[in-house]
Amino acid sequence: MVNEKIRKQVKDDFTEYLTLRKHRKTSERYAILDHIYSIDGHFNMDSLYNSMLEACFRVSRSTLYNTIELLLDCGLVVKHQFGAGTAAQYERAYGNENHDHIICVDCGEVRETSNNLISEDQLKKIRKFTVSYYSMYIYGVCSKCSYARRMKLNRLRRK
Amino acid sequence: MVNEKIRKQVKDDFTEYLTLRKHRKTSERYAILDHIYSIDGHFNMDSLYNSMLEACFRVSRSTLYNTIELLLDCGLVVKHQFGAGTAAQYERAYGNENHDHIICVDCGEVRETSNNLISEDQLKKIRKFTVSYYSMYIYGVCSKCSYARRMKLNRLRRK
DNA sequence: ATGTATGCAAACCATTTGCAATGAC
DNA sequence: GTCATTGCAAATGGTTTGCATACAT
Numbered sequence: 001m002v003n004e005k006i007r008k009q010v011k012d013d014f015t016e017y018l019t020l021r022k023h024r025k026t027s028e029r030y031a032i033l034d035h036i037y038s039i040d041g042h043f044n045m046d047s048l049y050n051s052m053l054e055a056c057f058r059v060s061r062s063t064l065y066n067t068i069e070l071l072l073d074c075g076l077v078v079k080h081q082f083g084a085g086t087a088a089q090y091e092r093a094y095g096n097e098n099h100d101h102i103i104c105v106d107c108g109e110v111r112e113t114s115n116n117l118i119s120e121d122q123l124k125k126i127r128k129f130t131v132s133y134y135s136m137y138i139y140g141v142c143s144k145c146s147y148a149r150r151m152k153l154n155r156l157r158r159k
Numbered sequence: 160m161v162n163e164k165i166r167k168q169v170k171d172d173f174t175e176y177l178t179l180r181k182h183r184k185t186s187e188r189y190a191i192l193d194h195i196y197s198i199d200g201h202f203n204m205d206s207l208y209n210s211m212l213e214a215c216f217r218v219s220r221s222t223l224y225n226t227i228e229l230l231l232d233c234g235l236v237v238k239h240q241f242g243a244g245t246a247a248q249y250e251r252a253y254g255n256e257n258h259d260h261i262i263c264v265d266c267g268e269v270r271e272t273s274n275n276l277i278s279e280d281q282l283k284k285i286r287k288f289t290v291s292y293y294s295m296y297i298y299g300v301c302s303k304c305s306y307a308r309r310m311k312l313n314r315l316r317r318k
Numbered sequence: 319a320t321g322t323a324t325g326c327a328a329a330c331c332a333t334t335t336g337c338a339a340t341g342a343c
Numbered sequence: 344g345t346c347a348t349t350g351c352a353a354a355t356g357g358t359t360t361g362c363a364t365a366c367a368t
Contacts, residue, residue, distance in 0.1 A: 129299050138290055244334075
C-alpha cells in the first residue's frame with residue numbers, strides 16, 4: 001500500500017492525461033488505478049480481476065485490458081513479460097522503486113532486488129530515445145532448483 | 160554468421176549435454192543448433208522454421224520447440240519476450256555479446272546497443288543464485304514515434 | 319528390442335476483436 | 344443527442360499436449 005500523497009498525485013496525473021487526450025473520465029478507470037496502487041508487488045490480469053471483485057468493484061476483463069493500456073501509455077504502470085506461456089505481470093510505477101528481477105529458469109520464481117545494478121546517468125547516454133522505464137532481467141537457477149539439478153544429474157550418472 | 164571455432168565448440172557442448180542427460184543425438188537437433196548459429200541477431204519460431212525450409216531441412220514446429228527448450232537449458236540459446244501479443248524472440252548465446260535492448264513502446268521496434276550498461280562484476284554480488292545470462296530492456300519512445308506523438312497532441316489541442 | 323524423439327493435429331489460454339448496450343460529454 | 348466506453352462472446356495465434364510412427368540406443 002502506497003501513501004496518500006502518491007495516490008493523490010497519480011490520480012491527478014491520470015486526470016491530466018485523460019483530459020489532454022480527450023478521453024472520458026469513467027468511474028471504472030479511476031477505480032482500477034486506485035486499486036492497482038493498493039497492490040504491493042506484481043499482479044496479473046487474473047489476480048487484478050479477482051482482487052477487484054473481492055473489493056466489490058466488478059469490471060470486465062476487456063475494461064481491465066483497455067485501462068491498463070492507458071496506464072502504461074501515461075507511465076503509471078509498468079509491464080513485465082517473464083515467459084512466453086505465462087501471463088504478463090504488472091506493477092505500479094511509483095512508490096515501487098526497484099526494477100531489477102532475478103528469474104529462475106527452472107521454477108519460474110521471480111525475486112526482486114533492491115540494489116539497482118545500473119545508474120540513471122548511464123541511461124541518459126542513449127541517443128534518439130526517450131527512456132520511460134527499464135527492466136533488468138537476470139536469468140539463472142535459484143539455490144533450490146540448483147540442488148534439484150545436482151540430484152537429477154547424480155541419479156543419471158549412477159544409472 | 161559465427162566463426163568455425165565457435166560452431167565446433169557449441170556442437171561439442173551440446174553433445175556433452177545430451178550425453179550427460181541421456182538424451183538422444185538426433186540429426187534434427189544438430190541441424191537446428193547449427194542453423195541457429197548461422198543466424199545473426201534475433202529470430203522467432205516462424206522465421207527459424209521458414210529459414211530452415213529454405214535451407215532444405217524440414218523439421219516440424221514441435222521439434223523446434225522441443226529442441227529450443229534443450230538449447231535454452233544448456234545455455235546455448237537466449238530467449239526474449241518483448242511483448243505479450245508478440246512471439247518470443249531468440250538469439251544464440253555465443254558470438255553475440257550485446258544483451259541490452261532498447262524497445263519502443265509505440266511501434267515495438269527493438270534496437271540493440273553494444274555498450275553494455277552493466278559490468279559482470281556487479282552480477283556476482285547476487286547471492287544464492289547462479290546467473291546464466293541477463294537481459295536489459297529499456298522501454299521508451301523512439302525519435303520517429305516521439306514525433307508522431309507530438310503531432311497527435313497538437314491536433315488534439317487545436318480541436 | 320526398447321523407449322525416446324519426431325510430426326501431425328487438436329487443445330490451450332492469455333489477449334484481442336466485434337458488436338450491442340451504456341453513460342460521459 | 345452523440346459517440347467513446349463498457350461488457351459479453353467469439354476469434355486469434357503462439358505455444359503446448361496427445362498420440363501414432365520412426366529411429367537412436
